[in-house]
Amino acid sequence: MSWHVTEDDLRAYARGELSPPLLWSADTHLAGCARCRAALAAAGDPAALDAAWERLDAELDAPRPRLFERLLVRLGVADHTARLLAATPVLRRSWLAAVTLVLAMSVLTARTGHSDTFFLAVAPLLPLAGVALSYGPAADPTYEMAVVSPTHGFRLLLIRTVAVLAAGLALSGLAGLALPGFGLSAFGWLLPALALTATGLALTPGLGPVAGPSAAGAGWVVLLLVAGAAREGGDRVLAPFTAAGQGVAAGVAGLAAGLLFLARDRFDQSHGGAR
Template sequence: MTWHVSEEDLRAYARAELAAPLLWSADTHLAACARCRAVLAEVSEPLDAAWARLDAELDAPRPGLFEALLLRLGVADHTARLLAATPVLRRSWLASVVLLLMTTLGVVYTADSPTLFLALAPLLPLAGVALSYGPALDPTYEMAVVSPVHGFRLLMIRTVAVLTTALGLNGLATLALPDYGLRALAWLLPALALTATGLALTPRFGPVLAPALVGGGWAALIAVADAVADGGPLAPFTAAGQGAAAAVTALAAGLLYLARDRFDVFHRSAV
């Protein structure tokens, strides 16, 4: 026998990529040629390795709708998985936020004043970020601890996702208050200020106490402002109050950046 199947064709045969009529010739030849069968055994993927690869593909988690959408938008697969695993992005949380906003809007229309909505809306992003991070509230926290992800980066990824969702819902609720014009958007800067302050205090007080203190401080500020308003707009929603909120946001963002490495220490020691 002077003709043998080339190694390139044997590799294609092993991958089931060899087309007819070469496939038929290879089948016939291999049945009678021990040398080519030996070469085929060398170039073929070992059976155990093939089964292991098949098991890995079968056991790989299937991306959900949200994760698949992120992947289609060009988000890296590991970042998409972290975003999809953000515990606050659940239908129950979103439904409760929508219900709360609808109830608040109903009260606003009844009282003909946006004050309640303006006071409540900044707390929703703060609560969302608090619920998306930390050992007490995050069911995937232990997995995040052992993953090679910077604690600050993980926090920022989830914060952006939660802020986008919460601010989007608040924005939709704002559209239901067209009669109040730009006053209905006065919640935006306080929301950013509260969220940034809560994050900046997290390394010192933890992911539960820090937002609780910030939320309590906001509630106290609203109560004091309401007591001295004498029927006028509350101080946090005036031009001076909006400027103060912007300054607090910038200051808190700077402190958060300076303390970014402390999130790794907190991230590891909290377990």
Template structure:
């Protein structure tokens, strides 16, 4: 060691009166300097010294915020909210890279086969799956932390939903830009995506956080299959026509209304607290 904690600072540290950043410097120095620890033991009150070491242990054991959490905190998001958002499974790198890879492969397939319906059928399912994987005891590793957070359960669900939707819609939007030859048709996934996500959330209060989105996704695929069989215009499916888009908008509004009306259920059964359709 080329320096030691000053006598006045050491006395203030022992009395719990040393303020940052000198406090942090003294903490770091004392962990590796035996002479200073000996001086501290001679000058300190044992109770105050134990409290100081407990504080140091707590700071060393405290989880270090990741880049996403630090960014959210700088944007003004409350610390506990930022931690819950950063821990959302589908906001992690593995999920985002998987979604990006899937969209890239789908865009390449559309370009090769000249079938935009491939992309339009897949794109609405990604936000639905992303939101479904962001809450519920069987899917969210931070579920217990979310339950005890000082937030209304519905508000916390909406915060996570907006975050996941933002990430998913940005990726889908970038994929749409890679299909300029299809014009506005390349954006026809947006309203169905909002309709599917809203419906999945609204039904989750009754069917659970796993069964509800699974049924909604299966219903979407069944609707596309029926539309493909009954389509009179090759390469065009009813959900992506003007009438279909209007219907999707109506479903999205209705689902939002039902979700708002059932908002208190997310406190009675926090964040969709169900296991495969059964209440916790």
């Protein structure tokens, strides 16, 4: 090579005092120049040099953040939180495509003259299913890493729940806007969705991350069947989507959120398969 790192720069490099862009040039040059590496070994502390090379190897081997993670960081989300959100298993193209397909079919059913009840009944179940698929050993490929990480289990659950709710509620909201002539009643699914999600999470410490949301979803289906059987011929709206039903859903959501907060420490223990 016709160019080598100077002795002064080598000593500064060994002390960790060499600044960019000279640092970048020295890193690149040292990777391919045995003469400069030997001079660096003579100029600096061997232990410090080994530590520097280990840091460089770790930086080179570190996975590069993907588009979604970089976008979250640009929006002000902390690096470690953005990494947790990007690793949420349910936020994959397959799940988002399935949710979009279900919502599209529901809207199509309503637009062809059929009742919008199908859309209002299905929409609250989608965030609940997403939360169930984003946490726990049965569905989370990163679960073992989450267990040994210093992140509190309840905090990890909330981070993933927010990610799933943001995706699911946004898609359901766009689908609701496409319903013809229903106005604000097309968003009658919102409070039931929050109530179902909070209830499923509150049941998770005792029943597990699959059985808890499943019990909440089954309860919702039973409630709809009972409301449909009790509906009089002239009633178009099921009881859960009336003003009274919305009030009950808000109360259930608040109660379940309180119970979830009280049980927050149980998410770091093993209960029926839950962390």
